[in-house]
Amino acid sequence: MMDDKISHGVSKLNEWKGSSVWYRINCSCGGDCDTDMEFEFDKDFGFINLNFYKNVAWSDYDSHTFFGRIWSRLKAAYKILTTGYISLNGSTLIQEEGHINSVIEALQEGRDKLIKFKADFDKLEGNKNED
Numbered sequence: 001m002m003d004d005k006i007s008h009g010v011s012k013l014n015e016w017k018g019s020s021v022w023y024r025i026n027c028s029c030g031g032d033c034d035t036d037m038e039f040e041f042d043k044d045f046g047f048i049n050l051n052f053y054k055n056v057a058w059s060d061y062d063s064h065t066f067f068g069r070i071w072s073r074l075k076a077a078y079k080i081l082t083t084g085y086i087s088l089n090g091s092t093l094i095q096e097e098g099h100i101n102s103v104i105e106a107l108q109e110g111r112d113k114l115i116k117f118k119a120d121f122d123k124l125e126g127n128k129n130e131d
């Protein structure tokens, strides 16, 4: 169990008992490109969900000059103004066996917690119906 400790680039951020648990996967590059995972038990529908959250930023790495970057940003701004939409993407680098194993450990731990959240909730709801 990795409860509350940082283990090879993965840390547990928070847990709301019976509801959700959050982990952060640190990017191996050291930049601001981590990915957060939320294991969520949706009590209203009885679903267990895994959500991924990630910051993405405009990248003009294909422009090698100052004016090239300005032109690239202007084109992106124009696209947002005219269409209201721009497509961005980002990656999180998970490097080396220990880091990969920590992500797998967090996935398994989060899944197990969700299964327990749901089982506890179902048991509680079952007890309510027997009254």
Ligand SMILES: [Zn+2]
Pocket: 027, 028, 029, 030, 031, 032, 033, 034, 091, 092, 093
């Ligand atoms: Zn990165």
